[in-house]
Structures are given as structure tokens and as C-alpha cells.
Amino acid sequence: MTIDIFRDETDLERARAEGEGGRLKKIGIFGTGMVGVTIANKLVSLGHEVRMGSRTANNEKAVAWTKAAGAKASQGTFADAAGFGELIFNCTQGAGTLDALNAAGAVNLKGKILIDISNPLDFSKGMPPTLFAGNTDSLGERIQAAFPDTKVIKTLNTVTAEVMVNPGKIGGGDHQMFISGNDAAAKATVGEFLKAQFGWKNLLDLGDITTARGTESYLPLWIRLWGALKTPDFNIKIVR
Amino acid sequence: MTIDIFRDETDLERARAEGEGGRLKKIGIFGTGMVGVTIANKLVSLGHEVRMGSRTANNEKAVAWTKAAGAKASQGTFADAAGFGELIFNCTQGAGTLDALNAAGAVNLKGKILIDISNPLDFSKGMPPTLFAGNTDSLGERIQAAFPDTKVIKTLNTVTAEVMVNPGKIGGGDHQMFISGNDAAAKATVGEFLKAQFGWKNLLDLGDITTARGTESYLPLWIRLWGALKTPDFNIKIVR
Numbered sequence: 354m355t356i357d358i359f360r361d362e363t364d365l366e367r368a369r370a371e372g373e374g375g376r377l378k379k380i381g382i383f384g385t386g387m388v389g390v391t392i393a394n395k396l397v398s399l400g401h402e403v404r405m406g407s408r409t410a411n412n413e414k415a416v417a418w419t420k421a422a423g424a425k426a427s428q429g430t431f432a433d434a435a436g437f438g439e440l441i442f443n444c445t446q447g448a449g450t451l452d453a454l455n456a457a458g459a460v461n462l463k464g465k466i467l468i469d470i471s472n473p474l475d476f477s478k479g480m481p482p483t484l485f486a487g488n489t490d491s492l493g494e495r496i497q498a499a500f501p502d503t504k505v506i507k508t509l510n511t512v513t514a515e516v517m518v519n520p521g522k523i524g525g526g527d528h529q530m531f532i533s534g535n536d537a538a539a540k541a542t543v544g545e546f547l548k549a550q551f552g553w554k555n556l557l558d559l560g561d562i563t564t565a566r567g568t569e570s571y572l573p574l575w576i577r578l579w580g581a582l583k584t585p586d587f588n589i590k591i592v593r
Numbered sequence: 594m595t596i597d598i599f600r601d602e603t604d605l606e607r608a609r610a611e612g613e614g615g616r617l618k619k620i621g622i623f624g625t626g627m628v629g630v631t632i633a634n635k636l637v638s639l640g641h642e643v644r645m646g647s648r649t650a651n652n653e654k655a656v657a658w659t660k661a662a663g664a665k666a667s668q669g670t671f672a673d674a675a676g677f678g679e680l681i682f683n684c685t686q687g688a689g690t691l692d693a694l695n696a697a698g699a700v701n702l703k704g705k706i707l708i709d710i711s712n713p714l715d716f717s718k719g720m721p722p723t724l725f726a727g728n729t730d731s732l733g734e735r736i737q738a739a740f741p742d743t744k745v746i747k748t749l750n751t752v753t754a755e756v757m758v759n760p761g762k763i764g765g766g767d768h769q770m771f772i773s774g775n776d777a778a779a780k781a782t783v784g785e786f787l788k789a790q791f792g793w794k795n796l797l798d799l800g801d802i803t804t805a806r807g808t809e810s811y812l813p814l815w816i817r818l819w820g821a822l823k824t825p826d827f828n829i830k831i832v833r
Binding site for chain 1: 718723724727728729763764767768769797798799800804806807808810811812813814815816817818820821822824826827828829830831832833
């Protein structure tokens with residue numbers, strides 16, 4: 354089975370051993386692309402129940418993923434996934450994020466933590482993509498403004514999908530992940546989750562959701578680094 | 594003397610030992626702020642002849658610097674510094690950079706390497722600063738477009754002044770500096786210079802001057818990192 358490559362008993366034991374951060378959860382994933390599938394596979398492999406949401410209940414990619422991923426996996430609309438999850442990952446492309454969240458519905462997202470991995474990348478004008486939000490704004494802020502009763506936590510958006518769920522893949526995991534958000538308790542919960550489930554070691558709380566401007570604005574450098582390094586498997590470490 | 598703290602015999606020996614990158618030069622510095630003074634002091638301490646340029650021939654800060662920095666130091670207008678230097682450092686604030694370069698004059702900059710350290714930071718709308726160029730443009734590109742006969746090399750703009758001239762100050766110097774520019778030979782010359790004179794170990798050529806969009810766009814993250822880390826003495830290392 355495809356997802357067996359993501360199974361890692363050490364991860365599983367660690368997740369189960371580390372209290373709240375490691376507690377098995379019901380998780381909603383928005384998006385059926387590479388990021389959504391990579392995160393969904395990792396979470397299922399760790400024992401979580403995962404529902405993948407998309408525009409329609411029978412999205413072809415979501416159905417295929419559910420079939421491959423086994424008993425802990427299911428799929429549905431964005432609203433289905435939002436209602437199901439106690440924790441939500443937004444893995445949609447930035448240009449479609451607000452539409453997806455509107456389809457999910459504020460009522461289904463109310464009071465929940467939304468881990469926002471999206472970036473405001475505009476591919477419509479050719480490569481490299483530009484940013485459709487930034488400088489005095491960010492996609493993270495737009496989401497938080499549109500869904501004031503949801504705890505929006507911006508993180509993971511500065512690395513490629515494989516590194517998100519397996520930071521140890523590069524440099525022994527000794528590199529940096531950033532977290533932005535208005536709710537301190539939600540940030541702590543997400544931080545514990547990233548450590549316990551994905552193995553992140555170095556997390557840096559940048560501050561409130563406006564600091565998402567910083568990490569989203571890093572994407573143009575990330576894209577140039579990808580070009581220069583010829584691989585997306587890299588991250589940055591803070592040296593001081 | 595103030596500049597004695599920048600004198601480092603090891604640096605000096607290394608600079609003199611390493612051929613072209615270490616050859617003593619006549620260098621023009623645009624700007625009398627912290628970046629300009631820090632770079633000028635370092636270069637004088639290494640034995641280079643340095644002329645600091647500003648809007649007027651008798652700028653108070655430039656005169657004070659010249660007096661303190663000794664026989665290898667002089668000051669004058671932007672045009673004086675441009676005419677003097679075989680290598681030019683643009684250390685002006687981004688908002689004033691094009692005015693400064695216009696005052697320097699295309700004829701004085703023709704055929705020369707301009708190391709552009711400026712960032713397009715707009716402080717007029719309060720803190721944190723925003724970017725007045727970016728996304729589909731960069732200040733580096735604007736400079737190169739305005740001075741097509743000058744070899745514009747964007748570098749050093751991603752760290753604080755003290756780290757620019759002393760990367761070993763943090764993490765044993767094991768972190769990254771980026772270089773962008775259209776002229777491969779000029780980039781190689783600047784790279785050798787940064788290694789020989791300032792001790793940079795890890796240089797990454799991002800590509801042509803459009804890649805300055807990447808490093809300039811990193812500034813909003815740099816500013817947030819400064820806030821979170823409570824010190825400007827940091828840099829990023831590429832981990833892969």
C-alpha cells in the first residue's frame with residue numbers, strides 16, 4: 354500500500370507517549386493536492402481519523418485517497434471535513450482558500466483551530482509566481498478577518514510538503530518552523546502537535562497573525578532558493 | 594581610536610593572501626548611516642582607501658568619520674565617491690537610493706561594480722516598515738534598469754551591518770549570504786571579495802538581478818525575526 358512508506362513506528366510511539374500533543378484526533382484536511390495528501394497520509398499513518406474535504410463530495414482524488422489510505426480515512430465536502438475535524442488543516446492553494454473556507458462554513462469552523470498552510474501565490478501571470486496578498490496584508494490575516502471565531506494558526510507554509518511531515522529528512526531536523534496566530538493557547542497546541550506528530554524540534558512563535566506577512570513574504574526567496582539549489586528539500590535554520 | 598575595534602590582523606593577513614579578492618582597492622561608499630560607517634570602517638581597517646559619499650561635500654557625519662578613520666579615509670559628494678571608487682558600496686536607505694545614484698552620475702558609475710545593500714523599506718507609514726518595491730519588481734532591478742552600464746550586485750542586504758563585515762560573530766560564520774546580479778564575472782569578483790575581506794564562507798548565487806526580489810522580500814520576515822529573537826545579530830543557514 355502506498356501509505357506504508359509513511360508509517361514509522363517510532364513516530365507512532367512518540368505521538369502516543371506525549372500527552373495532548375500526541376492524542377489521537379479527528380482531523381479535517383482541506384485540499385486534495387500534494388500538500389493535503391502528504392499531510393493526510395502522515396496523520397492516518399499515525400492513527401488519526403482523517404477526513405479530506407473538497408469542493409464536491411465525490412472528488413476523484415479524494416475518493417482515490419480514501420480508498421488507498423484505509424479505515425481511518427474518509428472524504429466529503431469542505432463542510433463535511435470541517436464538521437468532522439476537531440483540528441483542521443488548510444492545504445488548499447492560496448487563490449482558492451477563501452472560497453474553500455466559505456464553502457466549509459463559519460458554523461463548522463467556529464471555535465476550532467485552523468492550521469493554515471496556504472500561501473498567496475498567483476500563478477496566473479507565469480513563473481515564478483507572484484504574491485496576491487502581502488506587504489500590508491497577508492492571506493493568514495484575510496482568513497482570520499473572515500472567520501473571527503476560528504483560531505487561525507499560520508505554520509508549515511515555508512517548506513515543501515515532505516519536509517512538513519518529516520523535518521528529519523533534512524539536516525537531522527535541525528532547522529526552523531515558524532508559528533503565527535492571535536490565540537496563544539492555540540499556538541501552544543499546534544506547537545505540541547507539530548513536535549509530537551511530525552517531529553519538529555525548533556519552533557519559533559513570531560507573534561500574532563500579522564506576522565504571517567513575514568513567512569508568506571519569504572516565499573519569493575524560497576522559490577529562488579529552489580531554483581538555485583535544484584531541490585525543494587531544504588529549509589532555513591536561524592543562526593545567532 | 595574608534596575604528597581599532599574593527600582591526601583584526603587575521604582578517605588583514607587573509608585579505609592580503611588571497612589574490613584578487615584580497616587586493617587592496619579604492620572603494621566608494623554611498624551613505625553615512627550605520628551600514629555605510631560599519632563597512633567603511635572595516636575596509637579602512639583592512640588597508641583599503643575609502644571615500645564616503647553623501648549629498649553634500651561636507652556632510653557632518655562623513656567629515657567626522659573621515660577624521661576618526663585616518664589617512665586611508667576621505668569624504669566627498671556621491672559623485673566624488675563614485676569617481677574615486679573602483680568598487681562602490683551602496684549603503685543608502687532604499688528610499689533615497691535612486692536619488693543618490695543619480696547624484697553620483699552614470700558616467701562615474703559606468704563599467705563599475707555597484708554592491709547594492711539597500712532595501713526598499715518604507716518607514717513613512719509607521720512600524721514595521723513595508724516594501725515600496727517588490728513582488729513583480731525590486732530595488733535592485735530598478736537600479737540596474739536606471740544604470741545599465743553599471744554592474745549591480747545585490748548582496749549583504751539580508752543581515753545587520755555588524756554581521757555583514759563579521760559573519761563569524763554568529764554561529765562561527767556558518768550561515769548563508771546570497772548574491773544576485775546579471776554579470777557573472779562581477780558576481781564572482783564580489784564573492785571573492787566578501788570571502789577574502791569579510792570572511793564569508795557560504796555564498797549562494799541566486800541568479801540574475803531579478804532574484805533580488807527574493808532577498809528583498811525576505812526583509813518582512815527578517816523584521817519579524819528581529820522582533821521574536823530580540824536581537825538583530827542573526828542570519829539564516831540553508832539546511833538540506
